Amino acid sequence: MSGVRDRVIVVTGAGGGLGREYALFLAAAGAKVVVNDLGGARDGSGAGTSMADGVVEEIRAAGGTAVPSYDSVATAEGAQAIIGTALEAFGAVHGVVNNAGILRDAAFHKMADEHWDAVLRVHLDGGYHVTRSAWPHLREQGFGRIVMATSTSGLFGNFGQSNYGAAKNGLVGLVNTLAIEGRRHGIGVNAVAPMAATRMTADVAPSEVLAKLPPEHVAPVVAQLLTDECADTGLVLVAGGGQVYRVQLFQGKGVSFAEPPSLDEIGSRWAEITAMDEAVPGTNPVG
Numbered sequence: 203m204s205g206v207r208d209r210v211i212v213v214t215g216a217g218g219g220l221g222r223e224y225a226l227f228l229a230a231a232g233a234k235v236v237v238n239d240l241g242g243a244r245d246g247s248g249a250g251t252s253m254a255d256g257v258v259e260e261i262r263a264a265g266g267t268a269v270p271s272y273d274s275v276a277t278a279e280g281a282q283a284i285i286g287t288a289l290e291a292f293g294a295v296h297g298v299v300n301n302a303g304i305l306r307d308a309a310f311h312k313m314a315d316e317h318w319d320a321v322l323r324v325h326l327d328g329g330y331h332v333t334r335s336a337w338p339h340l341r342e343q344g345f346g347r348i349v350m351a352t353s354t355s356g357l358f359g360n361f362g363q364s365n366y367g368a369a370k371n372g373l374v375g376l377v378n379t380l381a382i383e384g385r386r387h388g389i390g391v392n393a394v395a396p397m398a399a400t401r402m403t404a405d406v407a408p409s410e411v412l413a414k415l416p417p418e419h420v421a422p423v424v425a426q427l428l429t430d431e432c433a434d435t436g437l438v439l440v441a442g443g444g445q446v447y448r449v450q451l452f453q454g455k456g457v458s459f460a461e462p463p464s465l466d467e468i469g470s471r472w473a474e475i476t477a478m479d480e481a482v483p484g485t486n487p488v489g
């Protein structure tokens with residue numbers, strides 16, 4: 203096989219915004235797509251079937267292959283049902299785009315446990331549950347492609363998005379370990395931080411900025427990570443508005459102490475400890 207042709211790919215949160223664009227793009231490239239969407243509002247309230255159904259209709263009208271799934275990514279049962287839909291409809295699952303998401307912004311002093319939990323549940327637990335449900339099938343067939351939707355708010359921080367940023371960077375942590383565990387089974391696991399005008403970003407940037415960020419710019423990047431040919435794993439890419447680039451953690455040269463240092467010794471060498479001028483790509487010293 204080549205590209206994504208005949209691959210069965212699950213796109214969560216595909217009833218609108220970026221997920222819809224991914225689903226349309228992948229179907230046009232010959233993938234069989236499970237269009238999953240809970241069909242609720244931006245804050246995660248409500249549910250319905252019309253969002254997923256609408257995108258499935260669009261794909262079929264264009265001659266593509268797709269089935270809907272209305273389950274929530276946020277629970278193990280929902281995730282199993284989503285992957286079950288792929289298995290029932292197409293007999294396999296080859297790729298997952300963990301794209302479903304909600305927003306409950308608040309400055310940290312106003313953050314409510316309920317908003318923290320809701321956002322973590324959909325983004326981080328959702329990424330875990332859906333990937334966990336697909337994983338045994340990917341291992342067994344010796345092939346798989348996972349894309350996690352991360353965010354520059356998680357990678358770099360953003361005012362009012364402590365819950366969202368923690369969840370999004372949590373997904374990068376998941377990518378790092380799954381890239382290691384998946385490598386020997388032909389499973390590639392990567393993250394994309396998109397930038398696009400959707401209902402999620404409708405009121406966070408001026409309209410002239412949003413006009414330059416159509417979701418169409420992101421879909422080919424996500425699709426590339428799902429192809430048979432793309433053997434990369436553990437990457438974090440930012441994509442949007444015509445720009446595509448990689449983000450990576452670097453580590454400074456630092457300082458070595460033969461004996462446990464005193465507070466004064468740490469203080470006196472603080473500039474060297476925090477310097478990044480001789481930084482190199484970071485690695486896990488115990489990995």
Ligand code: NAI
Pocket residue numbers: 214215216217218219220221238239240241242243244246253273274275276300301302303304324328351352353354395396397398399400401402403
């Ligand atoms: P969106 O709100 O248009 O799409 C999210 C979709 O997920 C919605 O269709 C929603 O119904 C669905 N969804 C929500 N909870 C769900 C659940 N429990 N189970 C299944 N589906 C559920 O927003 P957008 O912008 O398309 O976001 C897609 C992804 O990209 C999200 O993960 C978001 O955090 C991420 N992202 C988007 C950015 C942007 O610039 N638009 C920036 C950074 C990240």
